[in-house]
Amino acid sequence: MKQVFGRPRVLNDVVMHYCPGCHHGVIHRLIGEVVDELGIAERTIGIAPVGCSVLAYNYFNLDFVQAAHGRAPAVATGIKRALPDRVVFTYQGDGDLAAIGTAEVVHAAMRSERITVVFVNNAVFGMTSGQMAPTTLVGQKTTTTPWGRDARVHGHPLRVAEMLAALYGPAYIARVSVHTPAQVMKAKKCLEKAFRTQLEDRGFSMVEFVSNCPTNWGLSPLDSVRWLEENMLKYYPLGEFKLPEEVA
Amino acid sequence: MKQVFGRPRVLNDVVMHYCPGCHHGVIHRLIGEVVDELGIAERTIGIAPVGCSVLAYNYFNLDFVQAAHGRAPAVATGIKRALPDRVVFTYQGDGDLAAIGTAEVVHAAMRSERITVVFVNNAVFGMTSGQMAPTTLVGQKTTTTPWGRDARVHGHPLRVAEMLAALYGPAYIARVSVHTPAQVMKAKKCLEKAFRTQLEDRGFSMVEFVSNCPTNWGLSPLDSVRWLEENMLKYYPLGEFKLPEEVA
Amino acid sequence: MTREFLLAGFGGQGVMSLGMVLTYAGMLEGRQVSWMPSYGPEQRGGTANCSVIISTEPIGCPVVTEPDVLVAMNPPSWERFCGAVRPGGLAVVNSSMVKVSRAREDIRLTQIPATSLAEGLGNLRMANMVVLGALVGLTGVVGMDSVKKALDKVFPGREHLVAANRAALDKGLAWVTGGAAAGAAG
Amino acid sequence: MTREFLLAGFGGQGVMSLGMVLTYAGMLEGRQVSWMPSYGPEQRGGTANCSVIISTEPIGCPVVTEPDVLVAMNPPSWERFCGAVRPGGLAVVNSSMVKVSRAREDIRLTQIPATSLAEGLGNLRMANMVVLGALVGLTGVVGMDSVKKALDKVFPGREHLVAANRAALDKGLAWVTGGAAAGAAG
Amino acid sequence: MQKVVFREDRCKGCELCTAVCPQKIIHMGEGLNRQGYHPAKVDDQEKCTSCTLCARVCPDMVIEVYR
Amino acid sequence: MQKVVFREDRCKGCELCTAVCPQKIIHMGEGLNRQGYHPAKVDDQEKCTSCTLCARVCPDMVIEVYR
Amino acid sequence: MMKGNEAIGEAAIVAGCRCFFGYPITPQNELPEYMARRLPEVGGVFVQAESEVAAINMVYGAAAAGARAMTSSSSPGVSLKQEGISYLSACELPCVVVNMVRGGPGLGGIQPAQSDYFQATRGGGHGDYRTLVYGAASVQELVDLTIEAFDAADRYRNPVLLLADGILGQMMEPAVFPDSPPLPPPAKPWAVTGASGRPRNLINSLILQPDMLEAHNWRLMEKFRQIEEREVRWEEDQLDDAELVVVAYGTTARVVRAALGAARREGLKVGLLRPITLWPFPAQPLRRLKRARAVLTVEMSTGQMVEDVRLAVEGRLPVQFYGRTGGVVPTPREVLARIKEIAGELAQEAGGRK
Amino acid sequence: MMKGNEAIGEAAIVAGCRCFFGYPITPQNELPEYMARRLPEVGGVFVQAESEVAAINMVYGAAAAGARAMTSSSSPGVSLKQEGISYLSACELPCVVVNMVRGGPGLGGIQPAQSDYFQATRGGGHGDYRTLVYGAASVQELVDLTIEAFDAADRYRNPVLLLADGILGQMMEPAVFPDSPPLPPPAKPWAVTGASGRPRNLINSLILQPDMLEAHNWRLMEKFRQIEEREVRWEEDQLDDAELVVVAYGTTARVVRAALGAARREGLKVGLLRPITLWPFPAQPLRRLKRARAVLTVEMSTGQMVEDVRLAVEGRLPVQFYGRTGGVVPTPREVLARIKEIAGELAQEAGGRK
Ligand SMILES: Cc1ncc(C[n+]2csc(CCOP(=O)(O)OP(=O)(O)O)c2C)c(N)n1
Ligand SMILES: Cc1ncc(C[n+]2csc(CCOP(=O)(O)OP(=O)(O)O)c2C)c(N)n1
Ligand code: SF4
Ligand code: SF4
Ligand code: SF4
Ligand code: SF4
């Protein structure tokens, strides 16, 4: 018998600090698989800004940079411009990318920086214990929207993939989820395309993961998956929003 | 004979510091006309962040706040939330709104802040003497793109109206110009709609003015108008990108 | 006179409210008091703890690192803190969950099957109040009356909870004072 | 010995390069030199000015507020700075554009129709070099040789421009030294 | 009577008005105004239709129009 | 032979794997592992089809699959 | 009893604050979360901003509109507010900024620290400005100083900083709330509220003419001088006969106070000076010490306030320093040990002199 | 001859800087503009960032990748970089940050100032960190110090600040450029370049355990102590017999030097101490003054460096202050007047004593 599924080589064999059932772990694994399969571990540099995944650097056996909250795309720009033949990716939450880091991601996308952004949208600030994120759904209760997000007061949630797809700059934008095995496979394909977009020098790529936060949603992991499917996916449709033009 | 055209009452009768032929003056006048006609001068508060129009406060006989570079939408949010029955508008350049202030305008739009943003896109940092703006056209020479903006290096210009129109939050988004009398009239209509959107509490409104900067484009005013028409308008199509839904 | 408590357990075991009721009781008796939770990502690990100080003097640092009294509701808490108890101090251990292996000679140790006792009362979540009852008996730092009054402060308006808590307190007290009170409560 | 110059005019009148050639000339003669433009939004108003200092000692602040020598190429410059000239100093005024109304008793005043003279040379933009030629004659702060060498530094590789500039310099010098040189140049 | 009044000392000589006048009656003056610009002028007031187009594109609110 | 191997001490008891197993053979164990969770288990290895679905949704890389 | 973070919120509401703009960061989240719940109940406004930069600029807007406005954050977030604070001071806009200081630099940790003292007292932002800075040492003082902060901010039309740390923010202690602020908020005829029935108002810090900007700056400085004169606050504990004076604020002062009792019991003549205002720093009590022979500064930093202590004593007394940093809170025992060490040296010296 | 701003750029290129990230602001625009032209010619990278915050974080990235990286701005923009500078110092990343200081606070003006001294020398960002700060006084010194700054940044793995103002940035003076830096840039085995043939590298400032963060902080402090010991730089001008010592840096020092000549000609025994490093501040020369009877600090601020002067003299000498601010540059004449005033007082005092 041979092993048909196991830990990606590039991931360290350690316990991760994420809560039970948190999708961060699945997304980490997918990155690991793609990096392994593309054979780019020795020239890949990851960037972990602040969020539950700030400790991601402990899990990847890759050169890593911890970045200030929201600034990962700027840090990635600095690295990529200094070392254009390396593969650079950021791993950012929705607080990080869609709140404080809005300008940085929009401009990295506009400039067509040859970086790959992994965007984990769990509709909440996980690390700081459950405040509203820009992506929090209308009606969703958080510690700073105790009566639920009110569209009148807080506005409607930000759809980052759609917003960035409206720009000329980005080459590849997709939204995926990992809440079923089938979606996991699809997500991996998209992630691979994103990295390939960078490897083929076609421009900026981003994959938005619609993710969960059982802890701060106050749901069991299984319930969180159901809630994600029934609520998140309605507002955040999955799909590819932008594909790189064929290089002439 | 009676006067059929003159200075709006709300504008002070002083010489403005703008360069000859600069559209900032026309846009100021349009705001003045709309404020006069809506009869809202006594409850309107303007916000001038940094840019050539930082001194706008000298020209409007309105309560005014000078704001830090890029932060006008946040300042406007503070004022409007404190005084919801006042009319609040910002007057921002493309460096201000589309570079350093990207996050602030995106989030004010997302939150549907009841403010009106007047966005003057002249494809250059005017006040600081002609550096590239996010809206600088591909090929356009500036002091920081001495060989012209190169899409590979600097990315394609940011189309703010389109980007914000991709959000759920904003109620009214239009792009206008003032380079012909007909466009001036259209622009005024759009500006009025934007202020009405606020007055009727329908949400965030923005009017993007495709404008000129003869000084930093290195063109005579008349040539700048021609250049605007032939180059700017191709990349920045005029029109209304978002209209407020009818209030039920 | 200053008494410093360190109360530790799993997230759901109610050590925070245990501490809060104790603190309020001290306040009601006119003492200087403070309550201080551990905070930050260590919460994510599952264990939680809080410091309580009850004193006749102004309170310095509210973080208790060398408790006079340790309450350990679960094994990791005991592992982590048993060494920190001040010589001559007291450790109260939830013996339903914690097997005390290494014993310290220089401290008092009370093992109370708080979870089982609470189960007996029909509510596992009352284990914290069972321990608090025991603490009243063991330390005398606050009176049972004050503790019961404090309950109203911590759970205002939740009458049924208060009643159940009172029963648990009595049970804990009875357990350490030798069953008389327990009998009375039963 | 320190000589401080303030050179002022419209944006297009070339006062910046006037200053720069003068400064380089000073440098070529082994003096300490500095050149400093006014900067910021006042440029937008249309007038521009720069400070030049040529000295045998290290230069303190490069901003000249009380010039030994003022060059005023247009009316607003004259209005603004004529009062600032140090008593005993020199003002060189482009009389093609500036009508000197208020005269100061305590300074030397030279009126030179720089724009007209430049026009005579076929290039209005040479008025600045005409004035520089005059300055050489009037102040002797630098020699004409150095000035001509300095031209190469300021306009490297632009031969035809250099030639035209040289002619303008000579014309200015001749004008203040009484026509002899002008004749020679003609 | 004047149909268009140019406040000459406010004019910055940008010429934008000259390009839009359907009557082509606006021309730039010879002299310099206080600000140092050649100001725009209409001599032939008769021909003016009071269409306001010039005034609408003038950035410096130089022009008043009467009818 | 084991087709699915669960590294029990790594399991956080989230149950995500149980929901996706087409064979419905994954169940949560009784005891607590070192981390204090009830770990997922497959007793009936025979029934496992090595489909890898469980492993793909496991956030903690607990599951290895053999075929 | 209330958590320190929540007590600040309730005190702000008592003080008439109805506008709060925040962005999450540990260890101050309970404050914005409290405001999110409480402010709507009293007709106030809570906005979770998109960043700390946006939050301070929302405060700028609300303050310009005449509201009592507030924001809070912790160290990295407060660094991001420096431009905004400089603007607020330049425009003479009152507001309150809370910093629940955590271990730094960089992302650092989330445990208590006092390593933002320089930033707070020297103006981490650009230009010649100062902010009144309070350092609280108990939940009650968080309440009192929050109310006072709003008052002082309005009185001087300047931002006021309130510094504490995660211990004070997370702990519960009894605290009493007044029913209303000591003084009603003053009228603000300068505020931008729409120019109705009055000449228009302008909030602005752009002053391109150097002489005018200089005049503005000296006027601000005169105000800051007044603050130095009138607002300096401290607490003395057994300074009268103290041979060794310990200087400490906030959480550290609580620890030192605990050590002090023990030291006194051992017969050591030790006293405590607890600055309540960090700027203006209470130099006065250090300048008029009679019997002191040494000063010990204790901080949760590698040594920042100690500079103000040195500036105050101007070489007249030796100034020692004991610091813990990175989130480590000194224990009374360590402080006592350090006190004894110094007391020992002093005794030896005195012995030697005899 | 070169403009100061451009001279910095050329010097950076000589020093091996190939990565520049900037955002426009007056009066430093000539520097990024120069880099936009020059860097592509030498295979370098110029990125106009979307903001100062983004620029400093691009520097962080490039520095992490092992490049010599740089950014520049002026006062309000530098305030926005404070979080980033704190991160760079925490992560021990070398870089050079230029601040062409302008009048503040707030938007202020664009004329020369020295009112960001506190921010620069006390760490405007959060946490226990320091940055080496150079203050240049001529175009040549801008060149020399820029090269030195890159060197020192790499040597200590810490950001280095270079302070000047619009005068120095806009003026032209003769300047000589070396062909290459004095030392080749060191190897950076710690840089993130892809973990090929070595264990992976990590750039990080998150240290949640207080004891570990404390150890990190003390290690940084030890480095800062070394900088204090080894890098302090100043220039003395006629200090030996000076009864009045003037302390001034940058543009102000140029003005004072001009006044000094005049004062000496009038027989006044005046000398100048010109700090070249603002942090570490050159306290040594002030501590070993023999004949000095007073110190006068001259700054373009309402008084910031004067604190360091006070800390240095520790009450042994009276410390006077003369400041202009808001963009006003003091003239030699005013400074001379102030010198004479103080000299007069000293004479009177001496007379009185006799
Ligand atoms: C400048 C700054 N502001 C705020 C914080 C506090 N902070 C840490 S993580 C975080 C947001 C986390 O949310 P998200 O990015 O969605 O990641 P998640 O934890 O949900 O995966 C915040 C606000 C910080 N570290 N730095
Ligand atoms: C924090 C900060 N960064 C930079 C500047 C300098 N600055 C002033 S205006 C401006 C941009 C002006 O361009 P734009 O907004 O397009 O207005 P325009 O002048 O073109 O009308 C910049 C970068 C500043 N004042 N503050
Ligand atoms: S808090 Fe939420 S996002 Fe963070 S690890 Fe836990 S479940 Fe995942
Ligand atoms: S610089 Fe450009 S934008 Fe600014 S006033 Fe002049 S023409 Fe207008
Ligand atoms: S009003 Fe019309 S016709 Fe008259 S001058 Fe103006 S543009 Fe020409
Ligand atoms: S448009 Fe106005 S400013 Fe321009 S030339 Fe005509 S009148 Fe003068």
Ligand code: SF4
């Ligand atoms: S591999 Fe497939 S069949 Fe086997 S346990 Fe996993 S999900 Fe079930």
Ligand code: SF4
């Ligand atoms: S998905 Fe993984 S962690 Fe969750 S229960 Fe199954 S094996 Fe355990």
Ligand SMILES: [Mg+2]
């Ligand atoms: Mg999130």
Ligand SMILES: [Mg+2]
């Ligand atoms: Mg612009």
